[in-house]
Amino acid sequence: MESHSLIIAFTTFLALSLTPWPALAKDPCNFPAVFNFGDSNSDTGGLSAVFGQAPPPNGRSYFPGPAGRYSDGRLIVDFIAESFGLPHLSAYLDALGANFSHGANFATAGSTIRLQNRTLQQSGFSPISLNVQYNEFYDFRRRSQTLRNGLGGIFKQLLPKEESFSRALYTFDIGQNDLTSGYFANMTLHQVKLYVPDVLHQFSEIVKWVHSQGGRFFWIHNTGPVGCLPYVLDREHVPASDYDQYGCATPFNDLAQYFNRGLKQAVVELRKALPDSAITYVDVYSLKYALVSQHKKYGFEYPLRTCCGHGGKYNFNVNLGCGGKKEINGKEVLIGKSCKNPEVYVNWDGVHYTQAANKWIFNQIKDGSYSDPPIPLNKACHKT
Numbered sequence: 001m002e003s004h005s006l007i008i009a010f011t012t013f014l015a016l017s018l019t020p021w022p023a024l025a026k027d028p029c030n031f032p033a034v035f036n037f038g039d040s041n042s043d044t045g046g047l048s049a050v051f052g053q054a055p056p057p058n059g060r061s062y063f064p065g066p067a068g069r070y071s072d073g074r075l076i077v078d079f080i081a082e083s084f085g086l087p088h089l090s091a092y093l094d095a096l097g098a099n100f101s102h103g104a105n106f107a108t109a110g111s112t113i114r115l116q117n118r119t120l121q122q123s124g125f126s127p128i129s130l131n132v133q134y135n136e137f138y139d140f141r142r143r144s145q146t147l148r149n150g151l152g153g154i155f156k157q158l159l160p161k162e163e164s165f166s167r168a169l170y171t172f173d174i175g176q177n178d179l180t181s182g183y184f185a186n187m188t189l190h191q192v193k194l195y196v197p198d199v200l201h202q203f204s205e206i207v208k209w210v211h212s213q214g215g216r217f218f219w220i221h222n223t224g225p226v227g228c229l230p231y232v233l234d235r236e237h238v239p240a241s242d243y244d245q246y247g248c249a250t251p252f253n254d255l256a257q258y259f260n261r262g263l264k265q266a267v268v269e270l271r272k273a274l275p276d277s278a279i280t281y282v283d284v285y286s287l288k289y290a291l292v293s294q295h296k297k298y299g300f301e302y303p304l305r306t307c308c309g310h311g312g313k314y315n316f317n318v319n320l321g322c323g324g325k326k327e328i329n330g331k332e333v334l335i336g337k338s339c340k341n342p343e344v345y346v347n348w349d350g351v352h353y354t355q356a357a358n359k360w361i362f363n364q365i366k367d368g369s370y371s372d373p374p375i376p377l378n379k380a381c382h383k384t
């Protein structure tokens with residue numbers, strides 16, 4: 001009898017030690033704030049504040065008008081904030097109505113990690129590259145405390161507490177535009193590949209700078225399968241042999257995966273350089289690719305065709321995109337219209353994902369099953 005219960009106790013012990021219970025047993029982090037850096041995948045109003053609002057029908061499924069987002073509704077970063085019980089992040093560049101009490105968003109659509117040499121009008125890429133976003137954050141961190149402590153009053157309601165900077169989650173979703181900017185400037189994919197190490201080096205430097213300002217918890221998304229997006233697919237005549245069975249352009253996805261392998265290695269190096277930090281690498285690439293390749297399984301009807309747009313194989317026209325208007329008989333007519341049912345489309349406008357896609361991706365990443373280390377989002381302050 002005794003030996004029997006010993007065996008049970010021992011096997012229970014074994015079973016417990018084989019399950020990742022230490023991570024699960026840890027307390028939720030109760031992040032008081034989120035500071036986000038990135039591109040259009042997580043822009044909640046930055047580009048709109050300085051270069052003109054994203055036009056309707058952006059935002060139609062949720063806000064209900066344009067809300068600085070390139071989507072019909074919420075982005076992954078919105079679902080992250082909601083899951084912490086925090087308000088959606090105000091864009092740092094938004095001078096009106098912003099409330100930064102629980103974080104700030106430095107992302108702008110079209111942002112790259114590396115500094116751009118050409119203007120937005122010339123290249124289509126944002127001048128608010130990641131180093132600029134860091135400068136903004138640096139200034140925000142100081143001035144927010146000067147105002148809170150010096151003036152008090154309303155500033156205490158609108159700006160984060162000092163302690164929030166070391167307890168916040170710092171989220172990053174950037175890199176896609178570093179890959180496309182070279183290609184769109186007529187470089188070959190091989191030439192783009194050659195500068196990826198420099199892009200990753202600059203990324204790591206900036207994470208270290210954020211750490212020097214008190215950041216300790218980092219949540220880093222890898223880059224998506226850019227070869228499954230109509231703005232790449234529609235651009236050039238990709239040879240038939242370069243398409244995979246789902247209609248994505250393999251050379252571009254290979255490039256994205258090359259970048260991601262480098263990013264994952266950069267995260268390993270960052271963990272060594274910043275041993276007091278918890279740094280989570282999140283594989284959104286696999287999820288975005290699964291949405292295209294197994295769209296039916298996940299409740300989507302259209303993997304590549306855009307919901308909002310007009311013309312061509314993908315309902316996408318680079319010269320007249322979502323929200324685009326044309327003058328017809330002296331009247332402005334909306335040409336880049338939304339479909340009726342965005343919830344069955346993966347792609348919103350040829351470049352960005354629908355709210356339904358973003359929500360599905362968020363639901364997959366929040367429990368940590370696509371993360372390295374595999375800890376849930378709300379426990380991403382714990383090192384493993």
Ligand SMILES: *[C@@H]1O[C@H](CO)[C@@H](O)[C@H](O)[C@H]1NC(C)=O
Nearest residue numbers: 112114115116117181182195
């Ligand atoms: C910008 O120009 C500099 C100097 O020519 C070059 O080293 C750098 O790679 C360029 N950056 C980009 C993003 O093309």
Ligand SMILES: *[C@@H]1O[C@H](CO)[C@@H](O)[C@H](O)[C@H]1NC(C)=O
Nearest residue numbers: 087099100101102154157158
């Ligand atoms: C800012 O947001 C916080 C959190 O939602 C809220 O408690 C506070 O009242 C807001 N302040 C103003 C001035 O809107």
Ligand SMILES: *[C@@H]1O[C@H](CO)[C@@H](O)[C@H](O)[C@H]1NC(C)=O
Nearest residue numbers: 118122123183184185186187
């Ligand atoms: C790329 O090539 C096209 C076609 O030759 C040309 O029109 C365009 O100006 C080039 N772009 C850049 C950035 O050099």
